[in-house]
Amino acid sequence: MNFQKVKISEIKPNPNNPRIIKDEKFKKLVKSIQDFPEMLELRPIVLNSENIVLGGNMRLKACQEAGLKEVPIIRAENLTPEQQQEFIIKDNVSFGEWDYDGLANQFDTSLLNDWGLDIAYTEMDEERRELDQQAKLEKKESILNEYFVVPPFSILDSRAGYWQDRKKRWLEIIGDMGESRTDTLISSLPMKYPRLYREYGRIRKEGKFANFAEYISSFPSEELEKECKAMSQGVSILDPVLCEVSLRWFCPKEGVCIDPFAGDSVFGCVAGSLGRRFRGVELREEQKNLNQMRADELKIDASYVCDDGQNIGKHIAENSADFIFSCPPYFDLEKYSDDPLDASNQSSYEDFLKILDNAFTASIKCLKENRFAVVVMSNVRGKNGAYHRISDDIKDIFEKNGMCFYNDLVLINQVGTAALRASPTMRTLKVGRTHQNVLVFYKGDTDNMLFDDFENSRENVNMHTDVMVFYKGNPKTVSDHFNINDIKNESKDV
Ligand SMILES: C[S@@+](CC[C@H](N)C(=O)[O-])C[C@H]1O[C@@H](n2cnc3c(N)ncnc32)[C@H](O)[C@@H]1O
Known part of the structure; x- marks a missing residue:
């Protein structure tokens, strides 16, 4: 394998390249090459002995678009045709997965976006879009609330x-807080003492008390008062x-x-x-x-x-x-x-x-x-x-x-x-x-x-x-x- 610079006009794109690039991303790739050309040296285009691109078809296209006359290449000369095919696919397969939290914490997401990190971009952007949408809805809702007290829906x-x-x-x-109901509901003991009513439900079968009123009367009045006050918070x-x-x-x-x-x-x-x-x-x-x-x-x-x-x-x-x-x-x-x-x-x-x-x-x-x-x-x-x-x-x-x-x-x-x-x-x-x-x-x-x-x-x-x-x-x-x-x-x- 040897590194060299080759005239761009001598390089042949792979006619069977299985990868495509969309306009938006292509523009980002061109910009990325213009902003950071050293990257090409570190990651040159891979050619076979006939100057056909095995790895870097998109980069080649972007280099042409960026106006470069020469590009760094590395030649993979000793690969069989099968190995060349295997290389083309494996060069493009991504085995890892992005750690989105890590990316978000350690990188500026708008830079990631500029650098063409499309998956991260899409997912993060999607999330951001959802949040924006929610914020917009909330804003709309709060405007509605200001005007109508609450959203005027059925x-x-x-x-x-x-x-x-x-x-x-x-x-x-x-x-x-409910006192105006509890204090006056004389005949509805279950409403006045709902917690005790539930208790009574549990012990009723024992037959100790003839009814709920009798059960209630077995409590000292201070306790009933306390019970009633506590419950008034929850009264409807x-x-x-x-x-x-x-x-x-x-x-x-x-x-x-x-x-x-x-x-x-x-x-x-x-x-x-x-x-x-x-x-x-x-x-x-x-x-x-x-x-x-x-x-x-x-x-x-x-x-x-x-x-x-x-x-x-x-x-x-x-x-x-x-x-x-x-x-x-x-x-x-x-x-x-x-x-x-x-x-x-x-x-x-x-x-x-x-x-x-x-x-x-x-x-x-x-x-x-x-x-x-x-x-x-x-x-x-x-x-x-x-x-x-x-x-x-x-x-x-x-x-x-x-x-x-x-x-x-x-x-x-x-x-x-x-x-x-x-x-x-x-x-x-x-x-x-x-x-x-x-x-x-x-x-x-x-x-x-x-x-x-x-x-x-x-x-x-x-x-x-x-x-x-x-x-x-x-x-x-x-x-x-x-x-x-x-x-x-x-x-x-x-
Ligand atoms: C469901 S409450 C009223 C709702 C009330 N806003 C509340 O939550 O307490 C019904 C009220 O109607 C009263 N009521 C029942 N029959 C009545 C009648 N014939 N005339 C006037 N008031 C009556 C009851 O005493 C009770 O206070």
């Missing part, structure tokens, strides 16, 4: 960081960000908001803080008093009356309200009191629905034209395990009162994945419910909607599709026909 994701941050800020402002209160979004999107500034099932103080406090006026009807005296105290402390325009929501027309004049916001009881999911008028205390779904019907019908009469109503609702299961049609029944109530169903939103609840994994309901193929429906109705002529009355008058985009699951047969026997382990095994196979 999915309201309360798990998202921006939502949680905002929620924290709201709870600081309105100072309600109305989400203040949902209140804010509903108000900013669908309630005119300074508008009067009404709710026939007022519940805790969250909505009234958010509404008042946003310059709206709130009038709420709540059946439980102690809840009404606590809410009023909080509203007065915050010096906001929110007032509560203690009455049956079906009587809302006695407190609010017809056609005077700008917004209805309500999160009524989800039938008997949580029982609020033993009052026979309490919608959560009805023995049949039909009786529960009658109260909702009367209260909403009366509320709609109080609403002005060109105004919205938002109802937060979740479907609940009946005793046989099948769902009631609460959301649909509510749609019927609003529609028969002349309002149209205008936006169909879904509020994704914040649920720990551990809770999801542990969910025993899949034994009977009941998919764990982690969302609530936020139904938006409009009163008035949609063709002549006065958008200027609303802060964020831009339409929402539908981002979810309903997937409804029906079952033919007695829902109680689902687990007799379907085995959860089969489902688990099948998903493992995938």
Whole structure:
């Protein structure tokens, strides 16, 4: 083997060269030769005895392009034709792999790119592009958030960081960490002491206590107080960000908001803080008093009356309200009191629905034209395990009162994945419910909607599709026909 310099015009490219080079890379190779010609001396072009290139076809082409007249070569004279072929392939095979982390740590990636490290370039660039894309999306999202509070899509994701941050800020402002619910829920011991309720579930079979109330009474009062305080952090209160979004999107500034099932103080406090006026009807005296105290402390325009929501027309004049916001009881999911008028205390779904019907019908009469109503609702299961049609029944109530169903939103609840994994309901193929429906109705002529009355008058985009699951047969026997382990095994196979 000998090194020498040969006139470029005397060198013959290999006509059967199996490698190709793309324009972009070729340009980089030319530039690399111009910038660092010494490299050619250290890695000369390999020729056979007939001056045909065995190794370095691309480099030869690039040298021609770079205007070189002579190039360093090394001659492999003693190779058989088979060995020459083997050399051509092996010269181009790359056995190693790039350590991308090492490259990124020790080299300037833009230089690597200039030097033609195409694989590294592509992968790193891809990663960078993805990050850029993500940053762009986040930026877009944050612009949307600035404008609309949260992205104005049909999915309201309360798990998202921006939502949680905002929620924290709201709870600081309105100072309600759930106490306004726990302190007043006299008849719902399981809600007040959920941890003890779970404990009780474990020991119930031992038969030591006749019921949960008796079990609770076996604890000293200080301990119960502590338990209740600790749990109030986790109690499900109305989400203040949902209140804010509903108000900013669908309630005119300074508008009067009404709710026939007022519940805790969250909505009234958010509404008042946003310059709206709130009038709420709540059946439980102690809840009404606590809410009023909080509203007065915050010096906001929110007032509560203690009455049956079906009587809302006695407190609010017809056609005077700008917004209805309500999160009524989800039938008997949580029982609020033993009052026979309490919608959560009805023995049949039909009786529960009658109260909702009367209260909403009366509320709609109080609403002005060109105004919205938002109802937060979740479907609940009946005793046989099948769902009631609460959301649909509510749609019927609003529609028969002349309002149209205008936006169909879904509020994704914040649920720990551990809770999801542990969910025993899949034994009977009941998919764990982690969302609530936020139904938006409009009163008035949609063709002549006065958008200027609303802060964020831009339409929402539908981002979810309903997937409804029906079952033919007695829902109680689902687990007799379907085995959860089969489902688990099948998903493992995938
Ligand atoms: C789901 S809560 C309201 C939601 C509330 N924003 C919350 O999360 O606490 C339902 C409220 O409706 C009240 N309620 C039940 N039946 C009622 C009725 N007939 N009239 C007025 N309020 C009623 C309950 O006392 C309870 O506070």
